[in-house]
Amino acid sequence: MVDDTDLFSSLDPQGADWDRLRATGHRLLDMMFDNLQNLREQPVWQPLPDDMRAGFRNAPVPDQGMDADAFGEVFRETVLPYSVGNRHPGFMGWVHGGGTPVGMLAELLAAGLNANLGGRDHAPVEVERMVIRWAATLMGFPETASGLFVTGSSIANFIAVIVASRAAENGLSLRENGMRDRSLVGYAARSAHGCVSRAFDLAGLGSDALRLVPLDDSFRMDTTALKEMIAADRQAGLEPFLVVGTAGTVDVGAIDPLEAIAGIAAEEGVWFHVDGAFGAMAALSPRFKEALSGLEKADSLAFDFHKWAQVPYDAGCVIVRDSTKHAAAFAQTLSYLSREDRGLAAGAPWFCDLGPDLSRGFRALKVWATLSVYGTQRLGQMVDNCCAVARHLADRVAAEPTLDLMAPVTLDIVCFRLRDPALTDEQLDHLNGEVVKDVQESGLAAPSTTRINGRLVIRAAIVNHRTMVADVDRMVDAVLCFAAKRRSGLPA
Template sequence: MLDDMFDHLEHVRHGPVWQQAPQAIRATMRCPLPLDPTDLGDVHDHFREAVLPFHGGNIHPGFMGWVQGGGSAVGMLAEMLAGGLNANLGGRDHMPIEVERQVVAWMREGFGYPQSADGLFLTGASQANFIATLLARLRRCGPAVREQGLAGAPGLVAYASCDVHGCVPRAFDMAGLGTDALRRIAANALGQIDVEALRCQIARDRAAGFTPFMVVGTAGTVNTGAIDDLAALGALARDEALHFHVDGALAAPGIFSDRLAPLLAGIEGSDSIAFDFHKWGSVPYDAGFLLVRDGGWQRAAFASQAAYLTRASSGLAAGDWWPCDMGPDLSRGFRALKTWFTLKTYGLKALGRAMEANCDLARRLEQGIAAHPDLALLAPVALNIVCFGYAPGGQSGDGEINRRIVEKLHAQGLVAPSLTMIHGKPAIRAAFVNHRSTIADVDRLIEGVLAFGADDTPTG
C-alpha cells in the first residue's frame, strides 16, 4: 500500500488531473453489507482499480480550480503513524496532547498573539468560523447564553464583506442567530470590505436598537483572493467594542512568507483567526485551525462538568489542557501530528517560499491574459487566484462560453480550473495552491482555454 502511494505521488503529473469513473466502476461500490471477511489484498486491489485512478485531482500540478492543498509525502507518513497510535485528543495526560500544544504555541508566536492565546485543531475553517462566532456571542452576552440561549440578548448583528465565504452566514444559522444577523457590506474595487460603509452600517444598526457584536475580516476571499484592510478593521472593532475575527482560510498562513506577510498587516490585532493547514500549509486533509487571543473565552464557551470526565492530580486522568474544554469535540483525531511533522520537516520558510511561488504563477497567468487579445481579466489579482474569460476580439458576451470551456478542460484532464461568477457572469477561476504546479501548467491552461474557445466560437 505504501509503495503504491509513493509511486502515485511520484508519477501523478503523468496522469490526468481528473477522469470520470465509468458506470461499471461505480457499480463495484454498490454491494451487499460485508458480513464475512475479505482478504486485505483483495480489498486493496479494489481500491487500486476503483478509487485511485478516479480521485479528485487536487494533488495533481494541473489542479487549479478550487482552493485545495496538495499535501505531501511527509504528511501522508505522519497520518500512518497517527492511525497506528489511534490517539484520542479530547484530553488526559499523554504526549499527543503536547504535540498539539506545541503547534498552538508556534501559531501564537507566528501570528504575534499574546501568551494568553490558545487554539485548537478542527476539521477546517468552516468549523473554526462557527466556533469563533460562538465565542463572540458569549463575549457579548455573557456565560448565561449557554443556559438561557438568545432570549435575553435579542438584536445581535455582525458584519462581513459581501464576498465573505458561505460558511460564515452558515455559522450564524447554526449559532441560532440567523443569517440575517450577518450584515453583508459592499466591497471596493479591489474586492476588500468598504470600511466607511461598514462604519455607517454599524451606526444605523445602533440607532435602530440592534446590538453589534462582531466584525469578520477576510484574508483571501474565496472568489478572487482579496485581503481586507485588517488594520483598519481592527481599529474600527476596538472603537466599537466588537469581536474582531479573521477568516484566513485561504491566506492567513502567508504570514510565514516575508513577501506576503505585509499584506496581512493588522492580523496580529484580531481576536481570533480561522485558517487551514491543509491549504497553503501542504498538510493532508483535514487540518483546520482556530487561534484565539484569550483561551479563557474558549473555556467559558465549552468547558462543562461530567462524571466520566473527572480530572485527577496524577495518572492518565491528569493534565491541565484538555481540548474538550476548548471546543465542541470530545472524540478528536491526532490532526496535530501531520502538521507537526510538516512544519518541522520542511520549515516555515520553505512553506512560505512555496506560497510565493503560487503567487508568481498567478502573476504569470495574469501577464499571459494581458498579452492575448482573446482573453480578458475579470477581477484584480490580489494573491494566488485569477478570474478571467475567453473574449474573442475583446468581446466577453454573456460568459456562457467559459462554462463550456471549463467542462472541456476537465474532460481533457491536463488542467482543471473551476467556474465562478463575476458580476453575474460565468468566469474561469484558477487558484494556485499546489506546491507541485509550474509555469508549464499555466501555459497549458492558457493554451487549452484558447483552443477550446476557438472551437466553440462561430466563424463569420
C-alpha cells in the same frame, strides 16, 4: 469460568499472518509513493466510470471479510485513479493543498497510534499544544493564545462565532438561556465565505443577523459602509458584537483592510475575527506577510493547514487570543469527564473544553511533521513561488487578445474570461462555463468558475506546491484550444 481460548481472538493478525500483513503494507506504501512520483503522467481528473459508480452504490454490506491484499487491489482500481485530483500540478480550480509524502507518512503514524485528543494526559495532547503555540506565533498572536485543530475553516469560523457571542455583554447567559430577547448582529464583507453565514445559522443567531458589507473597487470590505451599518443597527436597538475580516477571499483572493477593521472593532467594542482560510498562510512569506497587517490584532483567527501549508486533509485551526473567554464558551463539568491532579485524567484544560468535539483525532501530528521536515523558510518560499506563478498567469492572460483579466491578483488567485465582441454577455457566460468543463474532462488541467460583477469567469487558484509556470501555460493553451473548437462548431 471462561477460558481465553473460548473467546474471540481479536482483530490482529495471528502468528505468521503478521508477516503477510506487513508485506501488504509495504506494497500499498510503495503504490502510493509511485503514484505521487508520477503524478504529471496522469490525468488531473477523470470521471468515475458508470459501472464502478454503480458498484459502489449497489454494493451490499460485507458479511465475510476479504484479504487485505485484495482490498488494496480494489482501492488501486476503483479509487486511486478517480480522486478529485488536487495532488496534481494541473489542479487549479479550488483552494486545495496538494499534500506531501511526509504528511502521508504522518497520517499513517497517527492512524497506528489511534489517539483520542479530546483530553487526558498523554504526549499527543502536548504535541497539539506545541503546534497551536507555533501557529499563534506565526500569526503574531501571543504564545498564551488558545486554540485547537478542527476539520477546517468552516468549523473554525463556527467556533469563533460561538466564542464571540459568549464574549459579548451578558453573553455567557446564552449557554443556558439561549437568545430569547437578544438581538446580536455581526458584519462581514459580501465576499465572505458562505461558511460565515452558516456559522450564524448553526449558532442560533440566524443568518440574517450577519450583515453583508459592500466592497470597494479592489473587492475588499468598504470600511466606511461598515461604520455606517454599525451605527444604524445601534440606532435600531440591535447589539453589534462581531466583525469578520477575510484574508484571501474565496473568489479573487483579496485581503480586507484588516488594520482599519481592527481599529473600528476596537472603537465599537466588538469582537474582531479573521477568516484566513488560505490567505493567513501568506504569513510564512516575508514578502507577503505585510499584506496581512492587522491580522495580529484579531481576537480570533480561522485558517487551514491543509490548503497553502500542504498538510493532508483535514487540518483546520482556530486561534483565540483570550484563552479564558475561549474556555468559557465551551467548557462543561461532567462526572465521567472529571479532571484529576495526577494520573491519566490529569492535564486540564482538555481540548474538549475548547470546542464541540469530545472525540478528536491526532491532526496535529501531520502539522508537526510538515513544519519540522520542511521548515517555515521553505514553506515561505513555496508561497512566494505560488504567487509568482499566479503573476505569470495574469501576464499571460493580459497578452492574449481573446482573454480578459477580471480582478486584481493579490496573492495566488487569477480570474479571467474569454471574450468575443460577437457574443452577448449571457452567451459568453455559457462559452466560459462549457470551456471549463471541456478542459476538466480532457484531464489536462482543472480550473473552475465563479462570478464577478454578475459575470461568469474562469478561476485558477495556484495553491499546489507542484504547480509551475508550464502547468498554467498548459491550462491557458487548453482554454484557448477548446474555445476555438466551440467557436468553429467542432466537437470539443
